Amino acid sequence: MLTRRTVIKLGAVAAAGFPRFAIGQTAKIRIGVMLPFTGTYASLGEMGISGLKLALSQHGNKFGGREVEIVTLDDESDPARAPSNATKLIKGDNVDILFGTVHSGVAMGMVKVARETNTLMVIPNAGVAAATGPLCAPNIFRSSMTMWQPAFPMGKVAYDRGYRNVVSITWKYVAGEESIAGFKEGFEAAGGKVVKEITVPFPDVEFQANLAEIASLKPDAVFTFFSGGGAVKFVKDYAAAGLRKSIPLLGSGFLTEGTLEAIGEPAEGILTTLHYADTLDLPANKKFRAEFKKAYGKDPDLFAVQGYDAGELLAVGLGAVKGDVNAKTELYSSMERTVLDSPRGHLAFSPSHNPIQDIYLREVRKGQNIVLNVAAKAVSDPSRGCKMMPA
Ligand code: PHB
DSSP states (O other): OOOHHHHHHHHHHHHTTOOGGGTTTOOOEEEEEEEOOSSTTHHHHHHHHHHHHHHHHHTTTEETTEEEEEEEEEOTTOGGGHHHHHHIIIIISOOSEEEOOSSHHHHHHHHHHHHHHTOEEEESSOOOGGGGTTTOOTTEEESSOOTHHHHHHHHHHHHHTTOOEEEEEEESSHHHHHHHHHHHHHHHHHTOEEEEEEEEOTTOOOOHHHHHHHHHHOOSEEEEEOOHHHHHHHHHHHHHTTOTTTSOEEEEGGGGSSOHHHHOGGGTTOEEEESOOTTOOOHHHHHHHHHHHHHHSSOOOHHHHHHHHHHHHHHHHHHHTTTOTTOHHHHHHHHHTOOEEETTEEEEEOTTSOEEEEEEEEEEETTEEEEEEEEEEEEOOOOTTOOOOOO
16 A cells, blocks of 8 residues: 555655666666866877777677766866866766776865765776775775886886986876885885986976986986876987986886877887786787777777776676666675776776786887786785775
C-alpha cells in the first residue's frame, strides 16, 4: 500500500543517491573535462582528451552501460580561475565527474571543489603531491604520477654516471619545485649535491641570463623540469648557448614528450626518467599506439596514455556499479582495486589512489626516446600526509 510514509521513505532513498537515470534509464553520464587547450601546455591537453576519447570509443561511447557526454573547458593553465571553472562545470553543467588537469596549480583548485562537493575527480596529469597526500580523498584518483615518482630515480642514475655537482632549472610553481625536490632527494642520498636551484616564472621562456649563469657555474650536469612549448624552447636555447656538448642535460621525461619533432637535433642524447616511452616493447603499447594513430592520424605520447588510462579506470569502476555514479562506496573501491595492462606496463593504484608503476630510463636517439632500462621498479609515491577516510 502506498501510504504517505512510503512516499517519504522513497523520497529519502532518492536523496540518499538513488540513480537519477532510474526514470527512463536515459540520462547520460556527464564528464567535465578541464584541460589547457591554449598556451604552453596546449598539446598536453589535446593529447589527454584524445586518450580519454579513444578509451570511450573502445567501450562503445558508454561507461557501465550508460552513454557518456563530455563537456570541455579550456583552463588555460590559470590557477586563479580554477575553482570557479570547476564549480561552473559541477553546478552549471551538472557534470557527474571532474576530469583534469595538466597544471598542478589548477589541479589544486579543482581538488578543493571536488572535495567540497564530493564529486569524483580523476587527474590525468598534474603531479602535485598534495592531491594524493594531505588532500587525498576517497573521490580523488590520479592516472599519472606525482612529480616525485619520475624525478627521484634520476638522482641515482646521475650519480652512477659520475656526476657530483648538478644545477637545476625549472618554472617556479609547485610541479617544478616538487620535481626538483624529488631529484635532489635521490641525488643527495646517493652522495651528489645540487649546487644551485634556478627558477623562472611560469610560463616564461626567456632563458638567456639563466643559461649564462649555468655556463659560469660549470656543473657536471643540469637537471630540469620543463614541458610542452616551454620544453621545446629550453632545449633549443640550451644547445644554442653551446652548453650541450660540455654539460649533459637531464630531466624528468616530460621534457622530451611530444616535443622531439619540434626540437629536432638538439634533443639528441638527452637522458630522462619517466613512467612511459613510445618505444616500450609491450603488446598493450603497440596496440594502443596503432589504435591512436588510426583514430587521430598522429602518434600518441605520455599525455595521451594518461588520458587513456584515466578512461580505462572509469570504465572499470563504472562497470562495477552499472553506471551508477552515486554508488560511491562500491565505485571507489572498485577503482582502487583496478589493475590495468596499460601501454606503460603494469599499472596498479596505492591506497592514496596514485599509480604504482615502473620508471624507465630513456635516451633520445634519432628523434625517439629509447628505453635503456628500468630505473626503478613498481615505484609508489610515499603519499606523505594522506589519511584516507572511508567514502
Ligand atoms: C604539472 O603541473 O603537474 C605538470 C605539468 C606538465 C607536465 C607534468 C606535470 O608535463
